[in-house]
Amino acid sequence: MSENLDNKGLRSIADNYDIFYIDLWGVIHNGINLHKNAIEALGEITKAKKKYVLLTNAPRPNKTVRLFLEKMGMNREIREHVYSSGEAALSYLKKNFLDEKFYHLGPSRDFDLFIDFKKNKTVDIKESSYLLCTGLFEERVDDLSYYRELFKEHINKKMICTNPDLIVDRGEKRELCAGSVALVFEKMGGEVIYFGKPFPEVYNQSIDNKEKKVLSIGDNLNTDIKGANLLNYDSLLISNGVHKEEIKKEGVDIVSKKYEAIVNFIQTELKW
Template sequence: MTTPIIDTLDELHGRYDALFCDLWGCVHDGVRALPEAVDALRAFKASGGAVVLLTNAPRPRASVAAQIARLGVPEDAWDVIATSGDAARVAMFEGVVGRKVWHIGEAHDAPFFEPVKLLENPVDIEKVDLDAAEGIVCTGPFDPHADPSVMRPQFLLAKTKGLKLLCANPDIVVDRGETREWCAGALADLYEEMGGESLYFGKPHPPIYDLARRRLEQVGRIVSDDRILAVGDGIFTDIRGGMGENIDTLFVTGGLARAETGTRAQPDPARLEAFLAAAELQPTYAIGALR
């Protein structure tokens, strides 16, 4: 079975009532919005569909909305946002890694620790040094350009202490313009390789999809899974996650896998199939870029 390559999203209008659409690599490149993608989302909404921006960003949805507005993604291109950060924040304030946490991340991830209003009795979270921590919260590397292996000494101590690591963003890498950066998922993988335990709440794991469905209901849309299309450029996050939820998927090959799939305007069919065979995953459709 081969994955059909479509030219434009509007070929699928009428088959789906909602999109679970990835952001980075599909709608923006970390520097600016991608105009064709914005137009495609607007057209899908005009056809009667709903757009959930489903992102592994380790921040609350309000923070993501402000960020994408700065990048040039207009509000009329989407209906609601579901973030890995929100799913992970709920778990953190429920106490899954304890009350005293060692935070791995950058200063701009501070909104992750803002209170979650929907919890009645949230745990009082305190950020502490590793020596005093009951658990780890990882929103991303301290330095996104440094190899994750620089964390081995701290992770060895954390593993010895039996600390669980809450991963707020399962992505391994993202491309900011032409520069590739490491994400929290790379650190969580390393911690597991070293014998530690990592907890995940973003794509491809179920909690973020449950959140996305609730977000749809909040805007008055109840959509069956067979009428949802998951769109993304991450084969092991967006595509694996959608397939795990029995949701049809559209693989945007010109993002993270553009070199492997030989994507220019569209992927090279032979290289695309070789890439999918190696990943052991079969998207419903593929496209070079969301348009």
């Protein structure tokens, strides 16, 4: 059974851990505004001389995510703790696919992920060696059947997915993410290489976590919490996130079993 920290706060367990992996979207902000209590909690973690990583499944390099957070009003000291799935994917692409033609699936604003090798981008999927998925096209944000039709003749190509999230809440609006497109491709028999939570590589690249006691904090059972489970980290689920309605109806223990995830602690919002 998950322990509720709404009354005791994160401070009641913080001393038990060396490192905190903390999700950004859904925990620190909602895509529009920073959460004041979460920002205060980061300050207290720093005061306690503990390390933390703002680990995000954003399909962008670290510097782009930091710029986004700066515009939101986050101070420089906190922004320096960001590590993104896009950064992990970029490192892999430069080592393995730098000279191969790719077809980009996602909004045009994600161009900064491949700016160093943009000459290899093709507008014709038939000419590509691999597929680079950062999200959905602006004009096809909720039409997964379009992608199913697009992939029909290209299942033999590898897809690199830079955001395993299926959905995200931008304020009060729910949106599909790159993981939903990748799932369509996988169900058709295609091979997807994922970068981001819950896959271990992004955790290991972001900070030295060897022989450290770790708490992973997030609002997504499929990514944040399963990632913690795979690496034998303790987990704290923020319930006022993507699973908010499910948890209200059924409770965290039933919902976490449904997702085959182990939740050690739960809070409505991140609060010290």
